[in-house]
Amino acid sequence: MTTLAIIPARGGSKGIPRKNVLPVGGKPMIGWTIEAARAARSVNRVVVSTDDPEIAAIARRFGAEVVDRPAELAGDSASSEAALLHTLDVLRDGDGYEPDRLVFLQCTSPLTAAEDIDGTIAALERDKADTALAVVPFHYFLWKHDGGGDGVGINHDKRTRPLRQDREPQYLESGAVYVMKVAGFREAKHRFFGKTALYEMPSERRWEIDDPVDLEVAEVLLRARSKAEKQSLLPEKLDVLVFDFDGVFTDNGVIVLGEGQEAVVCSRGDGMGLELLRKAGWPMVVISKETHPVVSARCAKLKIECIQGIEDKLPTLRRWLDERGFALERTLYVGNDVNDLSCLTAVGCPVAVADAHPEALRASRIILESPGGRGALRELADLILSSESVRQASPPSSSS
CATH class of the missing domain: 3.90.550.10 (Spore Coat Polysaccharide Biosynthesis Protein SpsA; Chain A)
Structure with a gap:
């Protein structure tokens, strides 16, 4: 028929x-x-x-x-x-x-x-x-x-x-x-x-x-x-939340000052969402390709561990998880571009911001409605914190 x-x-x-x-x-x-x-x-x-x-x-x-x-x-x-x-x-x-x-x-x-x-x-x-x-x-x-x-x-x-x-x-x-x-x-x-x-x-x-x-x-x-629908795609158990920085914490743009210094734009709403996650006990880490003081400064303010200058992120992510007893299949990773693909395709819950590269979108289980640097992380925080099913699977070890 x-x-x-x-x-x-x-x-x-x-x-x-x-x-x-x-x-x-x-x-x-x-x-x-x-x-x-x-x-x-x-x-x-x-x-x-x-x-x-x-x-x-x-x-x-x-x-x-x-x-x-x-x-x-x-x-x-x-x-x-x-x-x-x-x-x-x-x-x-x-x-x-x-x-x-x-x-x-x-x-x-x-x-x-x-x-x-x-x-x-x-x-x-x-x-x-x-x-x-x-x-x-x-x-x-x-x-x-x-x-x-x-x-x-x-x-x-x-x-x-x-x-x-x-x-x-x-x-x-x-x-x-x-x-x-x-x-x-x-x-x-x-x-x-x-x-x-x-x-x-x-x-x-x-x-x-x-x-x-x-x-x-x-x-x-x-x-x-x-x-x-997005909440239904979250695993019932998660160990940790992992983020790229550029294009996730920021809008993927850069402001170049007259002296050659660079600045980026972040969302205060995203910052509040990450603070709520931290206070709720969620372990978090940023793994960034870039090495820049602005990344360190923003992560320090938000009290989130940051690892910078990483070209191939997956080996670094695996080591970081192993040291803390966290499982890759119970990891949520938020990315936006092709350098995030190795992590997106390896973790249990891959997430992309709304304006991510098409390949990153295809590799993700959850696609947020908000773009990077403009509410994506607050949206994710609200999804996790308001979900009645998702919960932290493993408490962080003393080494974290």
Whole structure:
């Protein structure tokens, strides 16, 4: 069974201009949906239908194909179904591609997860249905005016107030994921036809972006989810935290004074994070390629041991760990460039700052959202100190 995911994303948005590409949680809103679609195990191909060059460029950057949508299908009155059918026609006429199943995803639902997409597809197959959609539990009482000034219950009798557990389950359409068999969709030209299956997704992932305040709420939810995901990647037991200096403690830049002296920029927030880690008892060490008084001065102020002038860091790291009875597999190392690769690939928990070299990013289990010298170490400190699972495995020996 072949499955195509289509994400309609037109450029015109009156409520929130450029809504589909506005940053939320650290990336353009449409990027979240594309990433979820590409991560879904049941999806074979991801296409964005758009009339907007900016959306098209971002979609390609996040790994989606793009189908140009004609202007007559991009107006306020154009239906999503029309955009879906147009995309299907373009793919069929262009390269003979006709999928068995179609997944319709809304880019205005950035909290949609890959498991929600896979779950909705699975519900379609499980129930031998023609269409499926993602829903969330709905436990509220709905009302309307009866036309004569009286409030009337819609989904309840206002004369009774049954407890939630005693009520028949009801569901709210999430607006995030729809799945349909392509042959039936082409005939019905509507997202619902035949038998419809329901996939119950977590309520906290339902959030849709319609108003500016929705962006703020989604930002908070996405940041919280990202933090939880990073915390889940931390080992349960760690011995020690090891850092590169340039590009981790600093922004990887250098200020050259008139007399030839050099200065760097560090973050006070990072310093506070490292102080909190030290007070919590975490052993720490800096291993730096550079030999410079500024490295010694900064580490001395933060009361962190520093080893400088190291070209090949891994042998030095191994000796330092062995002397203290610490294990390489229970070591967290934070780096940013290719000279950190030997350590990143050897330790149990490799971490890269957000603006690290691509090779360092690929070698890391955790990629921080903050750049080096601008909050990365505070972010890491908050992750470790707020985690309920990670803990120090071995107390430092007297030689440390």
